[in-house]
Amino acid sequence: MRAVLIINPTSGISTVTDKPMSPEETESAILTGLRTYGIEPELYHTTPEDTGQGLATRAAAAHAELVIAAGGDGTIHAVASGLIGTQSTMGIIPTGTMNNLAHSLNIPDTIPAACIAMATGETRLIDVGKINEHFFLEVAGIGLEAALFPAAEEVKSPGLLSTLHGVISGVRTLLSFKPTRLRISFDERQRRPYEAIQVTICNAPFYGIHFQVASNVLMDDGLLDVIIYRNFSKLEYIRHAISISQGRRLYQPKIRHRRAKLLHINADQAMEIHADGEPLGYTPAKITIVPAALHVRVPGVSAPGLHHDEKAAAKSMPAQISSGNQ
Numbered sequence: 001m002r003a004v005l006i007i008n009p010t011s012g013i014s015t016v017t018d019k020p021m022s023p024e025e026t027e028s029a030i031l032t033g034l035r036t037y038g039i040e041p042e043l044y045h046t047t048p049e050d051t052g053q054g055l056a057t058r059a060a061a062a063h064a065e066l067v068i069a070a071g072g073d074g075t076i077h078a079v080a081s082g083l084i085g086t087q088s089t090m091g092i093i094p095t096g097t098m099n100n101l102a103h104s105l106n107i108p109d110t111i112p113a114a115c116i117a118m119a120t121g122e123t124r125l126i127d128v129g130k131i132n133e134h135f136f137l138e139v140a141g142i143g144l145e146a147a148l149f150p151a152a153e154e155v156k157s158p159g160l161l162s163t164l165h166g167v168i169s170g171v172r173t174l175l176s177f178k179p180t181r182l183r184i185s186f187d188e189r190q191r192r193p194y195e196a197i198q199v200t201i202c203n204a205p206f207y208g209i210h211f212q213v214a215s216n217v218l219m220d221d222g223l224l225d226v227i228i229y230r231n232f233s234k235l236e237y238i239r240h241a242i243s244i245s246q247g248r249r250l251y252q253p254k255i256r257h258r259r260a261k262l263l264h265i266n267a268d269q270a271m272e273i274h275a276d277g278e279p280l281g282y283t284p285a286k287i288t289i290v291p292a293a294l295h296v297r298v299p300g301v302s303a304p305g306l307h308h309d310e311k312a313a314a315k316s317m318p319a320q321i322s323s324g325n326q
Contacts, residue, residue, distance in 0.1 A: 001066065004059040005030065005041035006052050006079050008071030011095045026095055026111070030070050033115030041068060046075060056082025056090075064088050066297070068118070072096020073138075077276050080294055081135050084128055089295040091118045100138055104204040104219065104305035105298045117299040124306060125292035126219040129203040129275070132285055136275035138207040142182075142265055142285060143198035143229075144237065146272035147173050149279070152208060174234055180269040184228070186260040194256075197237055198229040199265060201287050205304045207276070211244050214257055219305040222291040226263060228256040263287040 007030065009023050021029065027043075034041060042064075044055045052069060056079040059067045068091035069079035076092055080101075083090050093114045094102035101107075105126075108114045131140040141149070151170035182199065185191040202225040205217040217225045229237065231254050240255075263286070270282035302308050 002062075002064045003034075003039050003041040003066040003068065004044065004055075004064045005034070005068045005070060006044050006046060006055050006059070006075070008046045008052070008075040008095075011071040011075060026070070029111045030093055030115070033112050034068070034118075037115060037119035039066070039115075039119065041066075046071070046078070051075065052078030053082040055079070056088075058082075060086035060088040066091055066118075068093060070095055073098055073100055073276070076101050077137055080128075080137055080296075083295070084135060084290070084293050087295070089123050089297055091297040093118075098209060100206045100208070100210065101204060103206050103210065104138075104303065105296065106301060106303035106306075107298060118297050121297055121299040123295055124220065124298050126294050126296055126306070127203055127222060128290045128293040129201065129224060129287065130290055131201070131273065131275050131287045132280060134275050134278075134280055135290075136203065138202070138204040138276050140201045140273070140275040140285075140287060141198065142201075142267075142273050142283060143179070143196065143271045144174070144177050145198045145200060146274040146279065147177055149274045149277050152277075174238070177234075178269070179232075180267050180271060182268075182271075183266045184226075185264045186226070186258060187262050191264065191266070194228055195231050196228050197232040197234075200227040200229075201225070201263065202227065203289070213244055217305065218307060220292070220307055222289060223259040223261060224263070224287065224289050226258045226260055228258070230254045230256055261289050 007027055046052045052075050056067055060083055065088060067079065067083055067088045069076045070093040073096055080090055092102050092107050093111060094107060094109050099109050102109060107117055129136045129140060148170055151166045151173060179197045182194045182196050183191040184194060200213055202214060202217045204219050205212055213227050214225050265283055265285045267283045272282055273280045273285055
């Protein structure tokens with residue numbers, strides 16, 4: 001079995017692991033952990049020019065059966081983009097700050113445990129979202145959330161100055177943001193008007209700083225979960241954001257939760273769009289689900305973002321993966 005490891009050499013200082021490591025230590029620990037289970041991967045490093053998608057595309061074209069992404073959410077998303085629609089299976093070793101996709105799939109956030117899960121787990125198919133021809137794994141957002149994402153990225157960055165600048169930038173964006181009238185159609189039905197400050201379209205249960213805006217969001221149900229923030233004041237929005245950041249989700253006035261396979265969204269005034277934290281311009285937007293688009297290696301236990309499916313386990317890859325260029 002041919003395996004490829006795509007690693008981000010600038011990642012490796014994770015706020016969710018017990019022992020932060022340098023990039024060199026991270027790479028060594030990953031290779032040691034994989035070799036313990038007979039996985040001897042070809043090693044590739046991401047670069048600013050190729051953050052993982054091109055490397056993954058070439059690995060899939062060369063019939064690599066297992067393509068392992070080691071890095072933060074950005075690296076994992078890039079590698080996944082190169083594997084969508086292929087027969088290659090993506091493995092995940094999370095070494096970033098938030099590791100949302102790993103969290104949704106219940107992949108451990110320590111290197112030895114992630115390697116064990118990859119070697120002894122199962123292969124599942126997950127859905128992928130698509131907004132205006134751009135794939136996303138976690139979430140796409142239209143409106144205030146998209147406008148706030150650059151500030152949120154600064155808040156997540158290390159260092160007090162970056163955090164303070166992000167907070168100030170976010171407050172300014174919030175105060176200057178002007179809601180507009182949206183028109184949304186679900187699954188080609190007639191478009192309906194909404195006065196909304198934001199629309200969040202979820203494929204995975206967690207995003208951002210482990211936000212969970214709705215319960216029972218699954219990555220293998222062939223549906224997108226659509227959260228519409230109707231007639232929200234900015235104060236209500238702040239209170240709601242605080243609530244979900246604390247994992248309570250109790251303060252949800254005026255929220256509409258729908259599920260759909262296809263959406264069309266227009267706005268009276270152009271609203272910003274993001275997908276997995278990447279700005280993608282402005283409305284209008286077409287959002288679809290691509291069901292069962294990506295093979296991914298997960299532990300053989302229940303996960304927040306997956307159906308509990310005993311049949312899937314029976315059809316999964318063998319419990320022990322042997323590797324090498326055979």
